[in-house]
Each structure stands twice: as C-alpha cells, then as structure tokens.
Amino acid sequence: xxxxxxxxxxLDAFISKKAEIDTMLARLTALSADHFNAAPDQVNWGDVxxxxxxxxxxxxxxxxxxxxxxxxx
Numbered sequence: 001x002x003x004x005x006x007x008x009x010x011l012d013a014f015i016s017k018k019a020e021i022d023t024m025l026a027r028l029t030a031l032s033a034d035h036f037n038a039a040p041d042q043v044n045w046g047d048v049x050x051x052x053x054x055x056x057x058x059x060x061x062x063x064x065x066x067x068x069x070x071x072x073x
C-alpha cells in the first residue's frame with residue numbers, strides 16, 4: 001500500500017468520523033433547545049440526574065479534547 005493511499009484512507013476515515021460527531025452534536029443542540037424534552041412545570045429530580053449524567057460524560061470529552069481537568073498536562 002502506498003503512502004498516499006494510506007493517507008487518503010486515514011483522511012476519509014477522519015472525515016467520516018467527524019461527520020458522525022457533527023451529527024451527534026447537532027442532535028444534542030436541538031435536544032438542549034427543547035430543554036431535553038422536559039416540560040418546565042414537570043421537571044423532577046430524575047430530570048436533574050439525567051442532565052448531570054450527560055454533563056459528566058460531556059465533561060470527560062471536553063477535558064480530553066482541550067487537555068483540561070484530569071487530562072491536563
């Protein structure tokens with residue numbers, strides 16, 4: 001396999017994975033705009049727990065992406 005073919009394959013895989021992430025981010029943004037499907041007059045502690053869980057997972061991602069928190073050098 002030539003170096004150009006390897007690079008093209010890696011670039012294609014990178015672009016594909018980026019598109020996958022962009023789709024997930026767009027879905028999360030839309031869900032957030034809709035208050036994560038929670039009716040304001042019916043919000044309960046379970047809803048808070050769900051958001052806390054989402055925030056924890058996203059923090060792990062942003063810490064890794066930006067070398068912050070536990071991922072800081």
